[in-house]
Amino acid sequence: MRRLIKSGLMFGNLVHVASPALVERYNRALKHLTGKTTSLSDFYVDISGYSPEVGHELDDPLYLNHAGVNRQFILLTTEQKRAPLLDMKFSTSRGILRQFIEENEPALFALTARDAVAGELVNSVYDMSTPARLFDIRRVRVEADTVGGALKQADALDEKVSRFMNEEDAWFDDVLIAEMIGLAGETGDVVRNPIDLREMSFDQRNFWTAHFGGTYLFQDVDHPALISGADRDHFDDLPIRYAFDLRQRNQIAKFLELNGLAEPIAKARGIDAGAILRQKMDFILVDALAGQGVALSGRSRVDMRRLARQHARHLPEEFHVLAALVNWAENGGPWPRVASDSPAYFYTLRAADHPDADLVNMLLSELSPKDIRQLFICHKPLFYDRYATWSAEKKDFVVEFLVNEYQIDKVGTRRALFGFEPPMQEDDLITRVGPWGAVRR
Template identity: 30%
Template sequence: MELLVKHDLIYGQLMEVIEPHLIERYNKALEAFGLPGTKLTRFRIDMTGFSPEIAEEMDDQQYLDPNAVNRRFIILTPAQESLPVVHTSFSNTGSLMHAFFQANRRAIHAVTIRDVLYGEIGEDVAQVEDIEDLLSIQEVNFHVLTADNMLGKAEELRKLCDRLLGSPNAWRDDAMIDRMVELAKETGDIRQNDLVPDQVVFRHEAFWSGHFGGIFVFLDGKSTTVICDPQAPGFRRSRPWQVSYIPLDDHERIFEFLRRTGRIELPHASWIEQSGYIDHRTDMLLLSLIRKHDPDVRFDRVDAIWLQTWIHRNAKAVTEDGGYPFLQSADRHIRAEGSFPVDDADAKDLFLLVRAKPDHEDCWLTNRLLSVLVPSDFVSRFVFDKQGFYEHYESYSEDFRAHVVKTLSNTYLRDKKAFRRRLYGFEEEENDA
């Protein structure tokens, strides 16, 4: 992973914490969770407060996610809102945190001037044992605390203010007035600084979960579609009248579901030609074939001429795989006819030619599913499914790792927004890294 760290391909864009008072506050939150405080004098955090350095110090990557549900968070500063989420069991953790920041910006800003906000994203289950546990999560409740009880003091001061204004003789209570002055010294003027979060309950929309090898949950009105390994506990057992279950290897049904619900863009020249999508998929596919059939190749030598030579020399393997001939045929057909007849092709091949509809609310989740179904495309995997990318990266040779890092650095990292706009048709930033 050192090469990924060096090129900001893992744990990139995190916020460094070096101020002693912030480290002290972070430790108070850790101790409130029953965890030992850190001895580090410098570490980085993501939007949720997760730190890769502290995880390494504790030898526990799950220290803020002990049961892979009811995720904990630590907020030291409002600036965390712009950070990615680098460690999570749910794909929508980032969007839920972002919604919490947006809904409670004033309170977060006011509290973190003097204190730390911490707590957990509370869900209706304490432990995930089967798919039904995941489907039972309809909304989440942010349980918010402060290390120095800033929220409690603000609430106490608010009640005393109400009493002072509502009771005719309350101003004669010297002990109450002294208490109000004491509290105001810590909380400030709560009429100007709203210390209590306004909204803590949020809907739990469509998501990916890392449980049971990875589960995709899509919502369409009152119906739910689950896509995962059919060996996952609870598959096809929960609410069959409301929940549709599709095995992850049933490409035909997955493609039909995505097409029927309007989540994918079918292969049309209007976006295929200007995006360079087929050229990109072709390059990724060929690199995957080379790794499979010629693992000792030096990838620093690979260029367009070298690739053509390799294709000619390995024509049998390329033909048997079928992906490269399919892409070449589809490219010619789209250029000539303006579209590709999807009903005449195998769904496994069609996943090479489609992308999520950029304006659909599930576009990131859909592209994540597509990246899982097209594992040869390590660039798309990195963009939409970093956990999956890092797992695959571990299986790469040192030479191919260097090539992957170089490719990502020269394409995606050079200008993320422009790259996403061209290849996937949208610019929205997802909070992960």
């Protein structure tokens, strides 16, 4: 894992906490939330304020996420919005934290200038003892305040100011005036500079959780289902009709089709399908040759084609199916029928254009794990688990590829792989093919 860290592929974009003032604020917030403190003089934190160094020191990687539910957070700076979320237990948590920070950025900037903001992502579930508890998670509410209670004090001051302005004889209430002066010394002028954080809550209907072997729950679709990495037999007595494990590929394929959640890469609009499929072929080739003494890093496209020809008989079905799709997309070859029980099937799909596209791409990456780029982008916890098991040759190739091909232009790569073009309007169609339609040759 050291090479991933040095290359910025793991623990990248964490926020460095090094000044004594920030460390002291962090300790106050940590004590407030957990009753613990750290003796470290500097460390790095993620978007939630979790620090792997502090977790190691406390021998508790869940010190801000007890039982893996109701994640607590510590904000020292609004710059944390750019950091990743480490040890993710729910796929929605980072998005919720980032939206909370962005929606409240001016107030959080003012609050964190003087104190740490501590809070919690609250739902009605306090343990994950059984899979049925997943269905009790319906909304996540964000609760936050400074350790010193600045927001509570601001609310109290606002209430006293209202009394002072509206009650008869309040001008002669020395106790009320003294209380206002005392609170104003802590909060500042809340009349001219109100301090407030928007109350925010989020629906939690479709999500992934690390619990129960890694579980995807789709409730807000026409045909709901639960899909898990654990054995299907562990999911009896659930308030849902369909529950599958990842081995039930036909059922998962039907679920994606019925709900319109995925589309074939070869037929998707606005992407270079041939280039994407060829790259997937390279990843499958690397996986097949890893551990056989073949040097894989530093190979050009020509080198990869040469390796594929030399080892064609030993390459898996996925490689040959994707090659047939590339032949169809680029050379007008016959359309290859790919059944859902084919090991290549999920390599041929990507999420369709809908609000849960990221979640579907995460599921597809788990069903096509040899595609190391999609696995890294869409499912980092699984990527890190798989990376630890790979041969040295494959690790070399993967790190080199991600550093040289992905890190250089993350946004562009994501757009090329997963972006959607808007439907063609009538004017666009006329511009492309002319007013009398396409000319046939």
